[in-house]
Amino acid sequence: xxxxxxxxxxxxxxxxxxxxxxxxxxxxxxxxxxxxxxxxxxxxxxxxxxxxxxxxxxxxxxxxxxxxxxxxxxxxxxxxxxxxxxxxxxxxxxxxxxxxxxxxxxxxxxxxxxxxxxxxxxxxxxxxxxxxxxxxxxxxxxxxxxxxxxxxxxxxxxxxxxxxxxxxxxxxxxxxxxxxxxxxxxxxxxxxxxxxxxxxxxxxxxxxxxxxxxxxxxxxxxxxxxxxxxxxxxxxxxxxxxxxxxxxxxxxxxxxxxxxxxxxxxxxx
Ligand SMILES: C[S@@+](CC[C@H](N)C(=O)[O-])C[C@H]1O[C@@H](n2cnc3c(N)ncnc32)[C@H](O)[C@@H]1O
Numbered sequence: 001x002x003x004x005x006x007x008x009x010x011x012x013x014x015x016x017x018x019x020x021x022x023x024x025x026x027x028x029x030x031x032x033x034x035x036x037x038x039x040x041x042x043x044x045x046x047x048x049x050x051x052x053x054x055x056x057x058x059x060x061x062x063x064x065x066x067x068x069x070x071x072x073x074x075x076x077x078x079x080x081x082x083x084x085x086x087x088x089x090x091x092x093x094x095x096x097x098x099x100x101x102x103x104x105x106x107x108x109x110x111x112x113x114x115x116x117x118x119x120x121x122x123x124x125x126x127x128x129x130x131x132x133x134x135x136x137x138x139x140x141x142x143x144x145x146x147x148x149x150x151x152x153x154x155x156x157x158x159x160x161x162x163x164x165x166x167x168x169x170x171x172x173x174x175x176x177x178x179x180x181x182x183x184x185x186x187x188x189x190x191x192x193x194x195x196x197x198x199x200x201x202x203x204x205x206x207x208x209x210x211x212x213x214x215x216x217x218x219x220x221x222x223x224x225x226x227x228x229x230x231x232x233x234x235x236x237x238x239x240x241x242x243x244x245x246x247x248x249x250x251x252x253x254x255x256x257x258x259x260x261x262x263x264x265x266x267x268x269x
Pocket of ligand 1: 047050
């Protein structure tokens, strides 16, 4: 498969099997927040589609999913085939240079993408260009300051989250883009901007196990931890301390965590 010059040279989340598995588990829940804007037959563009688990749910008319990473495009094509979805196609492309004519789509979706982009204004400008007049953009982004973890002795798990936001910032991303979605969309030319926020809550032993295993393997003991160390965003000792706290948290019968996510929807007039 071809490669591209890449406007996201450092993608903070990596492409580990653990994180791809997490996205698979998230897709149905994410779909609930986008589905109010979907209608049968809509032409949909999913920007930063990743492995395509959510894209195939959004493909109720024709869907194009694009991603900057060749492995994700391949996985997304396999996801489409496995789910018998013949109205979705996937293409290697950069969010700042979309491979579509002007005014093509009824709905443009970007989930968990904007926080990684060095140039969010250019990407939103592209999304505005390819959306038809009257079409809708839906963006979903993490709200790091509203995430809760309980119990969190010595605020160690919050410090783990700070390591993550420092890493995204070091990678030229915008970890707090969720708070700036309103002005960013307005400046890109969108109007009728609506924002809502929700929590993906980890409460049952099974969900807590999934969440803690992801953080342990993918973040603290995986690529992200190593990258954070290389940027000076975390020391070995801090990662080990957060990991010990995570171990205590997951064994606590009262454990609870909520990932806060903002959804912004807006219109091109
Ligand atoms: C967190 S994943 C989200 C995947 C999918 N939207 C979902 O919700 O399951 C973000 C994706 O954005 C892609 N990405 C990052 N920078 C990009 C860019 N400049 N253009 C297109 N895709 C990009 C990454 O490769 C990754 O697959």
